[in-house]
Amino acid sequence: MKKLIILLTMLMSFAVLAKPPVKSKFYKFDEHMIDGQVRSPSIIYTNIREKVKFERLLSLKKSFMRKLFDTAKERIFK
Structure with missing residues (x-):
């Protein structure tokens, strides 16, 4: 009887451990x-090839160069 109970317990434990x-x-x-x-975009793009104006940016760049060189001398970058 003991062997039968042990055998049934072992068989049930294997069934529980089986992976689904x-x-x-x-x-x-x-x-x-x-x-x-x-479908295409509903917005019509006009004046796409408008001439770009860089003159103002060039003047900003010239005024910015001195400040840029001064910051390179700061202690933080050494």
């Missing part, structure tokens, strides 16, 4: 037909 089966996913990469409309 892993579900596999299947992806189908065949041709698909998608019905729909091609």
Whole structure:
């Protein structure tokens, strides 16, 4: 009787420890037909090729150079 109880206990413990089966996913990469409309932006871009004005930026760059060289001499960068 003891052997039967031990045997049943062992069999039940193995059933508990068994891992559940892993579900596999299947992806189908065949041709698909998608019905729909091609959408485009509703905003009309005008004056895209407008002439760029850099003159103001160049004057800012010249005034900025001295400050830039002064900061290079600061102790933090050594």
